[in-house]
Structures are given as C-alpha cells and as structure tokens.
Amino acid sequence: MNSAQVDTYLHRLGVEHPAWPTVDVLRELHLRHLQTVPFENLSVHLGEEIVLEEKRLLDKVVGARRGGFCYELNGLFGALLGALGFDVTLLAARVYGDEGRLGIPYDHLALRVRTVDGGEWLADVGFGAHSHYPLAFGARGEQEDPGGTFRILEAGPDAAGVRGGHGGSEEADLDVVVNGRSQYRLEARPRVLGDFAAGAWWHSTSPGSHFTQSLVCSRVTEDGGRITLSGRTVKVTAADGTRDEEELTTDEEVLGVYRERFGIELDGVPTVRNPRGSGR
Structure with a gap:
C-alpha cells in the first residue's frame, strides 16, 4: 500500500x-473503521467475486466505498496498519456455532497488533457485533468495552472434546468470550491473506454458510449503538440497548437506507440468491 493509497x-x-x-x-x-466501513455480505448476493488481493480490496472498500466481511475488512485494515508502522500478524479463527461447535478452518480472520509504545492487541473490524476497541491480547481478565464484557482465555475442549493448542513450544489457542459466551477460537500461528481464500469461497458459495442465506449490512453508529439492515428490516440499537425496528416496504426506501445510512450506492435492491431449500 503506497502513501497515496494510505x-x-x-x-x-x-x-x-x-x-x-x-x-x-x-x-x-x-473505532472509526467500525463506524464508517460497513460489515456487509452484499457481494455474495450481487454476484460479485470476492478476491483477497490488496488492490481489489482497496478498489472495493476505499474506491467504491463499500464494506465486506472479515477476510476483506480485517485483511485490508491489517495492510493499512502495516503501512502505518504497526507490527501486524494475521490470525485464523473458528467461530462458535450452535451447541458450542466450531466452524470450518479459516472461518474468520483477526489481527494481532503490536504498537510502538508497547503491548499487543487483538484488533477485529470484521466480525459484525464485536468490541469497539482493540482488546489487550495478553490480558486474561475481563475487559470492558462498549460492545460488551470481553475475555481472552486459553482454549479448553470444544463441544467435540478437542482441546485447543498444538503442544510443544507453540502458543495455545485462545477463546474470545463476550458476555460469558464463547465467540471464536483463535489460533496463534501467523497466517497470510491467501490462506483464507478457501474460507472466503466457502462462505460466499456454500448453502451451509449463513452468509449465503441472508443479507446483512451493519455498522457502529456515532453514539456507540448499531444500525443494521437485514433484507428489508432496519434495526437501530442505541448505546443503552433500546432498539427500534422498521420494515421497509419499497425498493426506494431500501436503496435510500443503503445510501444515506451506509454510504453505499446500489443500482437495485439485492436479494438472497440461493435461499436454503431452493436448490442451486
């Protein structure tokens, strides 16, 4: 990433x-990334290819003022941080699903960031609802954040009885927990962006992925709350947890919310391409 792109x-x-x-x-x-760059999966339903290359991601997120999901947002944010002098490591994670079961390998991408004034941080601008600020990577106690109460813990056995970590001198896997619920299991081994290509393909094509089954566009609001557009439903959650919900009735209303609340200009309203049960 050159200086003009930065x-x-x-x-x-x-x-x-x-x-x-x-x-x-x-x-x-x-925080500014979470407020200005939406977490969204519109490409999945607009027939747009997701390419994990820095130039393509810059064209989409910066040039076209779009958002993306974890591989795109954290991948590009990590490149920006590296260009600004931060020491950045890409990490793979597996997201906890129903009954505590872990998702596919390379299910999620997060960032381990070292700053010049000391300390290591878990940065994640690509999970959707998550911490508003980076989490102290080495801390094992509770970390209060506008997004909830977080903890980073050494991983225990998952629902299948498999314990995190690889033995030997390697660092153990870590569980990221919010409000007492395990969110994802983080591997300590460094990765490169290309490692996540298969995960991005699976999440954008498989009927087993929740990204192919629904539309989402979401960001943190300036007051610390969140706005989410799911299909035609707009949900605005205030920082105190109160929520307003509205069902939009016309395409013009939907396109207006994308444009005015997320800064996304679309020619037409995206719809779920392959809802479960419709065949492929």
Whole structure:
C-alpha cells in the first residue's frame, strides 16, 4: 500500500495521518473503521467475486466505498496498519456455532497488533457485533468495552472434546468470550491473506454458510449503538440497548437506507440468491 493509497484510505475513515503507531492511534482507527466501513455480505448476493488481493480490496472498500466481511475488512485494515508502522500478524479463527461447535478452518480472520509504545492487541473490524476497541491480547481478565464484557482465555475442549493448542513450544489457542459466551477460537500461528481464500469461497458459495442465506449490512453508529439492515428490516440499537425496528416496504426506501445510512450506492435492491431449500 503506497502513501497515496494510505492517505485515501485514511480519508475514507475521516482521520488524519498519524505521526506514530501508538495504541491511542490504533484505538481511533479501530473505532472509526467500525463506524464508517460497513460489515456487509452484499457481494455474495450481487454476484460479485470476492478476491483477497490488496488492490481489489482497496478498489472495493476505499474506491467504491463499500464494506465486506472479515477476510476483506480485517485483511485490508491489517495492510493499512502495516503501512502505518504497526507490527501486524494475521490470525485464523473458528467461530462458535450452535451447541458450542466450531466452524470450518479459516472461518474468520483477526489481527494481532503490536504498537510502538508497547503491548499487543487483538484488533477485529470484521466480525459484525464485536468490541469497539482493540482488546489487550495478553490480558486474561475481563475487559470492558462498549460492545460488551470481553475475555481472552486459553482454549479448553470444544463441544467435540478437542482441546485447543498444538503442544510443544507453540502458543495455545485462545477463546474470545463476550458476555460469558464463547465467540471464536483463535489460533496463534501467523497466517497470510491467501490462506483464507478457501474460507472466503466457502462462505460466499456454500448453502451451509449463513452468509449465503441472508443479507446483512451493519455498522457502529456515532453514539456507540448499531444500525443494521437485514433484507428489508432496519434495526437501530442505541448505546443503552433500546432498539427500534422498521420494515421497509419499497425498493426506494431500501436503496435510500443503503445510501444515506451506509454510504453505499446500489443500482437495485439485492436479494438472497440461493435461499436454503431452493436448490442451486
């Protein structure tokens, strides 16, 4: 990512070019990313190919002012942080589903970030509802955040009785927990963006993926709440947890919400391409 691309990306986030890669800068970038770049799966239903290459991601997220899901958002955010001088490691995770079962390998991408003023942080702008600020990677106690109460713990056995970690001198896997519920299991081994290509393909094509079964576009609001458009349903949750929900009736209303609340210009309303049970 060259300096002009970095500046354009920072302009997209509405922040100035930082002088140093400090934890305060990381916190600001993390929150602004969540507020300005939506978590969305529209490409899956618009027939757009998801390509995990930096230039293609820049064209989509920065040039076209779109969002994406974890591989795209965290992949590109990690590249930005690296260009700004942060020490960034891509990590693979498996998301906890029903009955505590873990998802596919390379189910999720998150970031381990080191700052110049010390400390390691778990940054994740691509999970949807998650922490608003980076989490202290080495802390094992509760971490309070506007998104909930988080903990990062050494992984125990999952629902299938498999314990995290690989033995030897390698670091153990970690469970990221929010409000007492396990969210995902994080591997410590460093990865590269290309490692996640199969996961991105599975999530964008498989009838077993929730991304192919529903539409979502969501971001953190300026007051610390969240707005989500799921198909034709708009949900606005305030920072205190109160929620308003509205069912949109016309295509014009739907396109207006995409445009006015998420900054996304679309020619037509996306619809779920392959709902479960319809065949492929």
